[in-house]
Each structure stands twice: as structure tokens, then as C-alpha cells.
Amino acid sequence: METLIEGINLVKQYGEDSETVVAVNDVSxxxxxxxxxxxxxESGSGKTTLTSILGCILQPTSGRLIINGTEIDYKxxxxxxxxxxxxxxxxxxxxxxxxxxxxxxVTIAMNIGGIKGQEAENKAKELLAQVGLSERLNHRxxxxxxxxxxxxxxxxxxxxxxxxxxxxxxxxxLDSKNSASIMDLIESLCRKHNTAFAVxxxxxxxxxxxxxxxxxxxxxxxxxxxxxxx
Amino acid sequence: MRSIFxxxxxxxxxxxxxxxxxxxxxxxLILLMGGMMNALTMQxxxxxxxxxxxxxxxxxxxxxxxxxxxxxxxxxxxxxxLEVLKLAKGVDKDIPLSPLIFAQARPIINxxxxxxxVVGYKLGRLxxxxxxxxxxxxxxFYPITxxxxxxxxxxxxxxxxxxxxVVDEKTGLEIGQTVELSxxxxxxxxxxxxxxxxxxxxxxxxxxxTAQNTVLSNVLYVNTMLVKAEEGxxxxxxxxxxxxxxxxxxxxxxxxxxxxxxxANYVDEPMxxxxxxxxxxxxxxxxxxxxxxxxxxxxKTREIGVLxxxxxxxxxxxxxxxxxxxxxxxxxxxxxxxxxxxSARFFPIMVSISLREPLIVAIITIAVCSYGGYVAAKRAxxxxxxxxxxxx
Numbered sequence: 001m002e003t004l005i006e007g008i009n010l011v012k013q014y015g016e017d018s019e020t021v022v023a024v025n026d027v028s029x030x031x032x033x034x035x036x037x038x039x040x041x042e043s044g045s046g047k048t049t050l051t052s053i054l055g056c057i058l059q060p061t062s063g064r065l066i067i068n069g070t071e072i073d074y075k076x077x078x079x080x081x082x083x084x085x086x087x088x089x090x091x092x093x094x095x096x097x098x099x100x101x102x103x104x105x106v107t108i109a110m111n112i113g114g115i116k117g118q119e120a121e122n123k124a125k126e127l128l129a130q131v132g133l134s135e136r137l138n139h140r141x142x143x144x145x146x147x148x149x150x151x152x153x154x155x156x157x158x159x160x161x162x163x164x165x166x167x168x169x170x171x172x173x174l175d176s177k178n179s180a181s182i183m184d185l186i187e188s189l190c191r192k193h194n195t196a197f198a199v200x201x202x203x204x205x206x207x208x209x210x211x212x213x214x215x216x217x218x219x220x221x222x223x224x225x226x227x228x229x230x
Numbered sequence: 231m232r233s234i235f236x237x238x239x240x241x242x243x244x245x246x247x248x249x250x251x252x253x254x255x256x257x258x259l260i261l262l263m264g265g266m267m268n269a270l271t272m273q274x275x276x277x278x279x280x281x282x283x284x285x286x287x288x289x290x291x292x293x294x295x296x297x298x299x300x301x302x303x304x305x306x307x308x309x310x311x312l313e314v315l316k317l318a319k320g321v322d323k324d325i326p327l328s329p330l331i332f333a334q335a336r337p338i339i340n341x342x343x344x345x346x347x348v349v350g351y352k353l354g355r356l357x358x359x360x361x362x363x364x365x366x367x368x369x370x371f372y373p374i375t376x377x378x379x380x381x382x383x384x385x386x387x388x389x390x391x392x393x394x395x396v397v398d399e400k401t402g403l404e405i406g407q408t409v410e411l412s413x414x415x416x417x418x419x420x421x422x423x424x425x426x427x428x429x430x431x432x433x434x435x436x437x438x439x440t441a442q443n444t445v446l447s448n449v450l451y452v453n454t455m456l457v458k459a460e461e462g463x464x465x466x467x468x469x470x471x472x473x474x475x476x477x478x479x480x481x482x483x484x485x486x487x488x489x490x491x492x493x494a495n496y497v498d499e500p501m502x503x504x505x506x507x508x509x510x511x512x513x514x515x516x517x518x519x520x521x522x523x524x525x526x527x528x529x530k531t532r533e534i535g536v537l538x539x540x541x542x543x544x545x546x547x548x549x550x551x552x553x554x555x556x557x558x559x560x561x562x563x564x565x566x567x568x569x570x571x572x573s574a575r576f577f578p579i580m581v582s583i584s585l586r587e588p589l590i591v592a593i594i595t596i597a598v599c600s601y602g603g604y605v606a607a608k609r610a611x612x613x614x615x616x617x618x619x620x621x622x
Contacts, residue, residue: 048619057539057615083615084541095536095618099241100234108234112541156540168619 002033004163004196005054010063012049012219023049024060025219031164034194036187038206041216047200048168050216054198055089055166056082068163084113088157088195090167094149096141102128102152103137106159113160127155130192131185147178154185164196165189171203179203235553242526246558249522253562253599254569256515260591261570263508265581267501272582273428274492277332277349280370280425282485284363285356285458287322288465290472291488292455295479300332301492305453307480312455318475320463328355328456331441337434338410339401346401347427348411348434350441353381356456358435359396359422376405376420382439387450391439396420398432409434412444428496430579457482512598520602523555527610534610535617544611551610555603556596563592 012024023046031037031054039047052058053065056072056079065072067086072079083089096105106124110116115123128137131151141149150170157165167186171179187209190197199206207213215223239246282289292312293305309329316326331350336343351357359371359378366372379394395416397403408415416436425433442450459468469482483491527534534547567588574581 052616052619057618078543080538080541080543083539084543087541089539089618091536091539091618095532095539097234097533097536099237104234104237108537109540111234112537112546160541 003030004033004035004068006030006066007050007054007060008064008066010050010053010060010065012046012053012058013061022219024053027063027216027219027221029054029214029221031196031198033163033196034190035196036190036209036211037196037198038210038213039198039200039216040202040207040213045216046219047216049219051166051168051198051200055087055164057089085160086163088160088162088165090150090153090157090165090170092169092172094141094146094153094173096149096152096156098141101138101140102133102144102148102155105141105152106156109156109159115160124155124159127158128152130189131155145178146174147181150174150178150182151185154182154189158189158193158195161193162195164198167197167199167201169200169202171201180205183209233553235550235557238550239554239557245522245526246554249519249558250562250565252518252522253515253559253595254565256511256518257563257566257591257595258569258573260508260511260515260595261567261583261587262574262577262581263504263511264587264591265570265574265583266577266579267497267504268584268587269580269582270428270497270501271493273426273430273580274497275489276425277347277427277433278485278488278492281356281456283370284360285325285456287461287463288459288468289356289485290457290459290465290469291483291485292457292472292480293453293483295481297481299481299483299488299491300453301488302495305481306449306451307453307455309452309455312478312480315455315457315472315475315478318457318468318472320459320468320471322458322460325355325458328352328357328458329438329452330357330454330456331438331445331452332454333441333445334431335411335434335445339403340407344401345429346432346434348436348441348445350436350438350445350452352438353378356458359420371422371425374420374422376418378420379435379437379440382437385439385450387448389439391437391443393417393440394419394436395440396422396435398422398425398434400426400430400432401434411436412447414444416440416444426580428492455480512594515595516598516602519555519559519599520606523551523603524606524609527551527606530610531613532617534613535615538613538615539618547611547613548604548607551607552600552603555599555607559596559599559603563595566595567592 007029010024010027014021014023027050041047053060059074103124106127107120110120131154133151171182183206186197211227213225214221293299297303297305333348335346335348337346349358354360359374363369363371364374378396380392382391393416395409395418397418399421403409403418405418407418442448459465465484469484472482570583574583
């Protein structure tokens with residue numbers, strides 16, 4: 001299977017000397033195209049830090065990151081370009097822009113990625129239809145439920161046809177029913193778009209749907225469970 | 231999709247409107263201050279330039295030696311003693327010398343003491359309107375309604391001149407009314423329009439003898455003598471030559487020098503504070519816009535973090551904020567210009583806003599506010615996209 005992202009000996013330290021906290025400690029990991037990867041672990045185990053490094057939001061203290069065969073040179077490369085073109089994000093707190101409608105929240109991501117006008121609007125409508133929000137296009141986040149906001153967030157993450165979507169505890173702020181619905185949505189989007197999903201979660205239900213599960217403790221990968229490939 | 235920056239502004243419209251109003255008020259104040267200084271400058275120049283224009287050739291203004299001119303210090307001249315100057319080289323032979331009194335006074339107008347400038351001159355000489363100015367649209371003293379005062383016929387100390395005055399319409403007096411000057415009633419026989427000295431001080435034109443009889447307590451002196459240069463003769467040369475004629479000891483200034491003296495004494499010096507205040511207002515405008523932009527961006531830290539996390543570059547964030555700053559400032563500047571133009575009509579002293587002034591104010595205000603906004607936007611662009619994850 002094609003490797004999309006490869007992190008080699010990744011380390012992320014915060015602070016200096018006796019104050020040093022090692023959030024990610026010598027982690028090597030690869031993520032394949034179209035794979036649904038679940039990252040589990042206790043709070044503070046380094047899951048979010050690892051996904052931030054893999055998603056090119058955070059620069060590691062040491063180690064190498066290869067995305068789609070190209071090694072990231074942090075000194076010369078504009079990381080925002082990679083985030084625009086290759087990566088999508090879904091956040092725990094939804095993080096929709098409050099003054100934009102659901103449609104605009106998806107369109108803005110396309111505008112940033114260079115798709116504009118009617119093309120962007122049509123594509124945004126299509127994505128929102130896929131997440132079941134065709135009837136809520138012109139609603140602002142404050143007019144949507146938590147589950148609906150997270151669906152918009154998933155539509156936004158797919159706006160620029162990324163190679164991979166990183167979802168950071170996407171169900172943590174949702175009730176059980178909405179969580180289950182979002183789990184189904186993740187699986188369906190992963191299979192339909194053939195986009196890799198790396199989901200940080202504590203929700204055991206997603207284990208059933210995942211292709212691979214990795215567990216982290218104290219910044220290290222301690223366990224890897226491979227199930228099936230999508 | 232309408233631009234994100236417009237949607238953001240629409241979402242926070244109360245704040246945007248308040249910012250626009252703040253900028254507009256400051257721009258209005260800046261323009262009114264500038265307009266006030268313009269009006270002062272115009273008024274400071276008006277009388278001297280009018281006399282220069284009336285003479286057609288150059289005029290030399292004589293005053294007591296080292297007085298710095300009538301407009302800056304105390305000057306008293308014996309006009310008869312200076313009569314010899316009419317024979318000097320370069321002096322016009324038709325109207326060689328024009329005795330003049332230009333003095334601040336406190337006449338009683340409509341029962342109230344008001345400030346005014348009394349201009350005493352001889353009809354037919356330089357210094358004030360003449361008969362031919364009544365119908366001459368090119369005359370610097372046009373328009374004149376009514377008639378001019380009766381000229382005095384005799385110049386001795388016992389003589390009582392015709393008690394008549396031509397006033398500027400700013401005094402609010404009508405023809406036939408009376409104005410009291412140094413306890414003596416003068417009948418208004420004519421009116422001029424727009425002849426004011428600095429701070430909207432109206433001019434009262436009277437016969438020279440009337441001026442001596444009132445503001446100089448009947449002393450038969452003048453405070454200025456105007457020497458008209460003959461055609462083709464340079465007024466600066468004439469002024470230089472008069473200063474060297476022995477034993478006459480006077481200050482001799484050209485019209486341009488007198489204008490500079492008036493501007494220095496009545497406009498530049500008193501307006502120093504206003505100019506400084508104007509500069510401070512500009513800084514305040516920039517700071518207000520920068521602070522509001524900065525405070526707004528602080529509130530939007532998470533939004534900016536999210537935009538950066540989904541791929542927005544620093545340039546995108548800066549441009550989004552700068553567009554808001556530019557639009558807000560532009561709206562504030564336009565509103566400020568409109569408010570200034572409207573309020574100038576009701577301002578207690580004359581305000582003259584030129585066409586160029588709003589343009590300059592707009593350019594400087596937009597530049598200052600853009601710089602303030604840019605500093606805030608640069609700061610906003612440093613937001614770490616990690617904030618999108620857990621809000622910290």
C-alpha cells in the first residue's frame with residue numbers, strides 16, 4: 001500500500017533543561033493512502049502533538065517527516081502551503097468561523113486553497129450534502145447543533161481534496177448519539193473519498209471501524225494493532 | 231461568496247460603525263483646524279493684498295523706525311514731514327503718498343462693544359475703497375453697497391470731519407444705523423463684503439481725519455504711509471532707497487514683507503499649538519484604529535489560528551485585516567470630510583476648507599491608519615495555528 005506520510009524518529013520537546021517536557025519521544029510512524037487510523041492514549045500522552053507534527057502545524061525538535069515522497073525542509077518550506085493542499089483538519093471544538101454560514105465555512109477553505117467563485121460554491125454544497133447538511137447551508141454555527149457543526153467541520157476538511165484528514169477528538173464534545181453518527185460519517189468519508197483519516201479519540205466504537213490502531217503513552221508508541229485495509 | 235472581511239465587518243457592525251464615527255470625528259476636527267488656519271491666513275493677507283492690487287504697481291509701507299510695522303508694533307508718523315518723499319526717484323507721480331491709519335478699536339455696535347479694525351484713509355488715495363470701486367467688478371474692494379463717506383475738506387485740529395463710516399457686512403449693521411467709535415457716533419453710509427482681518431475682525435473704513443479724531447484722540451499723525459512705486463519700478467528697490475534717504479528714519483516694507491509680518495504675528499505664532507494639536511489628532515486617529523484592530527484581532531485569535539491551520543498564509547491573514555482597516559478608515563474619512571464641510575458653515579469663526587485639504591487629510595489619515603492596522607495585522611499573523619486544537 002502507498003505510504004502517504006512517514007515520520008522518522010520524531011521528537012518534540014517543550015522547555016529547556018530541568019523544565020523539559022518531551023511530548024513526542026522518538027516516534028516513527030507511517031500512514032497509508034486511504035487508511036483509517038485511530039490514535040489512542042491517555043490524556044497528555046502526546047497524541048495531539050504527534051498529529052500536529054504530521055499535519056505540518058508543528059515543527060518537531062528533531063526527526064524527519066516525509067509527505068507523499070517529499071521530505072519536509074522546515075527551513076525553506078512554507079508549511080501553510082502543505083496544509084492548504086495536502087492536509088485537512090477537524091478539531092475537538094469544531095472551530096467554525098462564527099460569522100460565516102455552513103456553506104461559507106466550507107467555501108472559505110477552498111478560497112484559501114485557490115478554488116473560487118461558483119466552482120467553490122458547487123463543491124461546498126456537494127460536500128455538505130455528503131455530510132447530510134443540504135438543508136442547513138445558510139445557517140451560522142450558532143444556529144447548528146454540535147453534531148451539525150462537526151459535520152460542517154468534516155466537509156471543510158475535505159474542501160481541497162487532501163491526502164489525509166487529521167481529526168483531533170472529533171466526538172469529545174458530542175453526546176452519544178451524535179458521536180455514533182460522526183463515527184459512521186468518518187468511515188463513510190474515508191471509504192468514499194479514499195482519503196486517509198487519522199483520528200485521535202478515546203471512543204472505543206471507532207476501534208471497530210479502524211484499519212489500524214496505535215496507542216501512545218508518555219510520548220511513545222507502545223502498541224500497534226492492524227485490522228483491515230480500506 | 232462575499233469576501234470574508236466584509237462578512238466579518240457585517241457581523242461586528244456596531245464596532246465597525248463606532249470606529250468609523252471615531253475616525254470621522256477626528257478627521258472632521260483635523261479639517262476644521264486646517265480650515266480655520268486657512269481662513270486666518272486668507273484674512274491676514276486680504277487687506278494688504280487688496281491695497282497692493284488697488285495700487286496696480288508696487289506699494290511700500292512706511293512705519294516708525296524699528297516698530298516692525300503698524301501690524302507688529304507701535305508706529306506714529308508725521309505725514310507732512312514725509313511729504314518730501316514724493317520727489318524721490320521711482321515714486322508714482324499721480325498718487326505718490328497715501329497716509330493711513332490701521333488701528334484696532336472697540337466700537338459700540340448695536341449697543342454692544344465689538345472688536346473692529348478702523349482704516350482711516352483719504353478718498354482717492356490708497357488704503358480703502360474709492361468712488362470708482364463701487365461699479366468696478368475687478369476692484370479688490372468690490373462689492374460696495376450704499377455710498378462712500380464724505381471726504382474731509384480741511385485738515386486742521388479744530389475741524390470736525392463728516393461723521394460717516396463704511397462698514398463690512400460682518401458687523402451686522404445696516405445703512406443708516408449708527409456705530410459709536412471712541413464716544414463719537416458715526417453714521418453707516420455704505421457696506422463692503424468680505425473685508426475682514428484675522429479672527430473675523432471687520433474693517434471700518436473712515437476718512438483719515440475721522441480716524442485721527444476718534445482712535446488717535448485728534449492727534450494729526452498717521453501710523454502708516456503708503457508710497458506707490460511708479461510703473462516698472464521695483465518696490466523692493468524703492469523700499470531700500472527710502473530707508474537710505476537722510477534724515478528720514480523709517481521702516482520701509484514691501485507688501486509681501488508686510489504679509490509675512492502679519493502671518494508671523496497673527497497666524498503662525500498663535501497657531502503653533504493648533505498645528506501641534508492637529509498632528510496629535512492624526513496620531514490619535516492612527517492609534518485608535520490600531521488599537522481597535524488589535525483588540526479585535528485579540529478576540530479573533532482562535533479564528534485566525536483556525537484559518538492558519540486550514541492553510542491560510544500570513545499574507546492572507548494580514549491582507550484580510552488590512553482590507554477591513556482600509557475600508558473602515560476610508561468610510562471614516564469620507565464621513566469626516568462631509569461632517570467638516572457641513573459643520574464649517576455653522577462654525578463660530580470663518581473656516582475655509584480648500585479642495586486640496588481633504589485630499590491631503592485623506593491620504594495622511596489612510597496612511598497613518600494603515601500603518602497602525604498593519605502593525606496590528608502583523609501581530610495577528612503570528613498567532614500559532616496550534617491554538618485551533620485545544621484553544622491554548
